[in-house]
Amino acid sequence: MSYHYYNEAAETMPREDLRRLQGERLCTMVKRVYENVPMYRARFDDIGLRPEDIRSIDDITKLPFTYKQDLRDNYPFGLFAVPMEEVVRVHASSGTTGKQTVVGYTANDMKLWGEVMARTLGAGGVTRADIGHISYGYGLFTGGLGGGLGSETIGCATIPASTGNTRRQVTIMQDFKPTFLLATPSYALTIAEFMDQNGISVNDLSLKAGFFGAEPWTENMRREIERRLNLKAYDIYGLSEVIGPGVAYECECQNGLHVNEDHFFLEIIDPETGEQVPDGTEGEIVFTCMTKEALPIIRYRTRDVGMRMKGECECGRTFVRMIKPAGRTDDMLIIRGVNVFPSQIESVLMEMEGIAPFFQMIVEREGNLDKLTVLVELTEETFTDEVRKLEAISRKVTDAIHSVLGIAAKVRLVEPKSIERFEGKAKRVIDKRTQVNF
Amino acid sequence: MLLKQISVFVENRRGAVRDITSALLEAGVNIRAISIADTAEFGIVRLIVDKRKDALNALRNNNMTVIESDVVALAVDDTPGALHAALTALSDSDIMVEYSYGFVSPINGGATIILKCDDQEKALGCLTAKGFTLLTADDIKF
Ligand SMILES: [Zn+2]
Numbered sequence: 001m002s003y004h005y006y007n008e009a010a011e012t013m014p015r016e017d018l019r020r021l022q023g024e025r026l027c028t029m030v031k032r033v034y035e036n037v038p039m040y041r042a043r044f045d046d047i048g049l050r051p052e053d054i055r056s057i058d059d060i061t062k063l064p065f066t067y068k069q070d071l072r073d074n075y076p077f078g079l080f081a082v083p084m085e086e087v088v089r090v091h092a093s094s095g096t097t098g099k100q101t102v103v104g105y106t107a108n109d110m111k112l113w114g115e116v117m118a119r120t121l122g123a124g125g126v127t128r129a130d131i132g133h134i135s136y137g138y139g140l141f142t143g144g145l146g147g148g149l150g151s152e153t154i155g156c157a158t159i160p161a162s163t164g165n166t167r168r169q170v171t172i173m174q175d176f177k178p179t180f181l182l183a184t185p186s187y188a189l190t191i192a193e194f195m196d197q198n199g200i201s202v203n204d205l206s207l208k209a210g211f212f213g214a215e216p217w218t219e220n221m222r223r224e225i226e227r228r229l230n231l232k233a234y235d236i237y238g239l240s241e242v243i244g245p246g247v248a249y250e251c252e253c254q255n256g257l258h259v260n261e262d263h264f265f266l267e268i269i270d271p272e273t274g275e276q277v278p279d280g281t282e283g284e285i286v287f288t289c290m291t292k293e294a295l296p297i298i299r300y301r302t303r304d305v306g307m308r309m310k311g312e313c314e315c316g317r318t319f320v321r322m323i324k325p326a327g328r329t330d331d332m333l334i335i336r337g338v339n340v341f342p343s344q345i346e347s348v349l350m351e352m353e354g355i356a357p358f359f360q361m362i363v364e365r366e367g368n369l370d371k372l373t374v375l376v377e378l379t380e381e382t383f384t385d386e387v388r389k390l391e392a393i394s395r396k397v398t399d400a401i402h403s404v405l406g407i408a409a410k411v412r413l414v415e416p417k418s419i420e421r422f423e424g425k426a427k428r429v430i431d432k433r434t435q436v437n438f
Numbered sequence: 439m440l441l442k443q444i445s446v447f448v449e450n451r452r453g454a455v456r457d458i459t460s461a462l463l464e465a466g467v468n469i470r471a472i473s474i475a476d477t478a479e480f481g482i483v484r485l486i487v488d489k490r491k492d493a494l495n496a497l498r499n500n501n502m503t504v505i506e507s508d509v510v511a512l513a514v515d516d517t518p519g520a521l522h523a524a525l526t527a528l529s530d531s532d533i534m535v536e537y538s539y540g541f542v543s544p545i546n547g548g549a550t551i552i553l554k555c556d557d558q559e560k561a562l563g564c565l566t567a568k569g570f571t572l573l574t575a576d577d578i579k580f
Binding site: 378379380383384385386387390391394412413414415416417418 | 443445447448449454475477479480482484501502503504505507536554
């Protein structure tokens with residue numbers, strides 16, 4: 001079998017050359033953040049670390065970690081290593097306490113993003129002759145614009161379909177004949193479902209590849225998507241703090257995700273000790289951006305769980321493969337591709353008068369879509385004898401959750417003390433989905 | 439005079455109403471009337487009881503969400519058209535009935551109709567003026 005690449009020279013670079021390149025890039029980056037990012041300078045000074053102490057990629061363990069909290073503390077632009085006039089793009093993702101996680105890109109960062117995303121698509125055989133249909137949301141979320149950027153970088157005609165209006169999306173797919181699709185796996189199945197219900201044959205579409213990510217999915221779902229949409233389904237991994245989609249990608253072997261290691265350095269650590277664990281061992285995924293200009297994040301604790309695979313891939317890429325995350329180290333949920341923290345629901349409820357702080361989120365998969373139900377305990381202050389007013393309360397909570405999370409939740413008022421307590425606290429999340437990969 | 443009614447919030451689950459009757463039984467409270475409003479998601483159980491304070495305590499001690507509210511208790515003859523006359527009086531005065539339930543009262547052998555109107559005070563005045571018999575807490579203590 002012959003494999004496809006967007007940038008064969010980079011993707012198959014000998015490991016020794018790659019390590020040397022990583023070392024050089026890390027050194028340059030460390031000097032730059034020391035000079036330009038007050039938080040990093042203070043952290044380095046605290047532990048007596050000088051930029052010149054970093055001489056090779058092995059020295060990365062000397063560097064301090066960066067946590068999600070650091071992004072929040074430096075909201076919105078405090079960790080940027082360039083002046084704002086160099087920044088050409090800003091994205092943001094929903095954070096825990098209502099504060100967003102903000103990321104920025106320079107013109108060079110945008111080129112880099114296009115490159116790594118193009119490699120992602122190229123690994124699935126996409127060339128400039130192809131037509132891309134992007135069903136990730138366009139907006140502050142990195143999925144839509146990042147995915148589209150990769151498609152345009154290759155030179156594909158790119159359809160920024162964004163999310164929603166499945167009927168129109170399917171019509172576009174029938175008429176414009178895109179050959180590859182970017183979407184959340186659950187949305188891919190929604191499309192398949194719609195086609196079934198409306199008697200549209202998969203032969204009316206021209207898709208040959210799909211790139212799915214941003215939410216957990218299983219091998220079963222992969223097989224189902226491949227069968228129903230008649231395409232090859234690739235898993236992709238990314239997070240906005242690193243760059244967005246394009247951090248790691250599957251090749252045609254569909255056996256682990258190759259990390260774009262010339263730009264993003266992957267470590268797997270023991271979350272307790274902070275020490276690196278050997279390849280083939282599960283731990284917390286930690287990423288360092290060696291080449292990004294606007295937000296060169298150092299040893300970012302993703303809280304995703306994963307491992308570095310041992311051995312080489314048949315495709316010839318020398319980039320290490322990452323096994324898809326099996327879970328999270330904290331209680332963040334990904335629902336319909338959106339990051340959801342229980343504390344966001346908590347802060348919504350806190351702002352509403354007379355609602356007990358006790359709630360429970362139940363996540364289920366109904367058909368192919370994630371469904372979120374929020375149980376909220378009713379207090380006597382809120383309780384009224386009128387059905388209409390109670391329904392208005394649950395609607396008000398529904399609306400508030402929707403405006404904060406950006407996804408629809410079903411709110412159910414429940415009796416006081418009916419939610420299971422755990423050490424005095426309500427058990428906040430029950431995830432009934434088959435818990436698996438990201 | 440308006441009458442105090444007890445309302446209890448219940449989820450739609452098996453045994454929810456039984457939990458209420460069990461708490462009231464333990465407290466030795468007699469239920470004069472009960473009505474359940476149900477929606478797809480939850481229900482409101484409305485009660486007229488003989489010992490109101492005991493009932494409130496018993497329900498709250500069982501972690502239930504309870505409130506009291508005022509309702510009109512109307513005594514009507516057990517004859518055709520009796521309720522119709524009362525509702526006509528309210529309707530003529532532009533008063534809307536939000537909900538209603540009834541029970542047979544051993545006091546006069548007639549029926550007692552519980553009414554919750556959009557304007558309770560106005561309803562009270564209207565019915566009193568038209569000569570209808572309204573019951574108070576004392577009337578249902580027996
Ligand atoms: Zn490979």
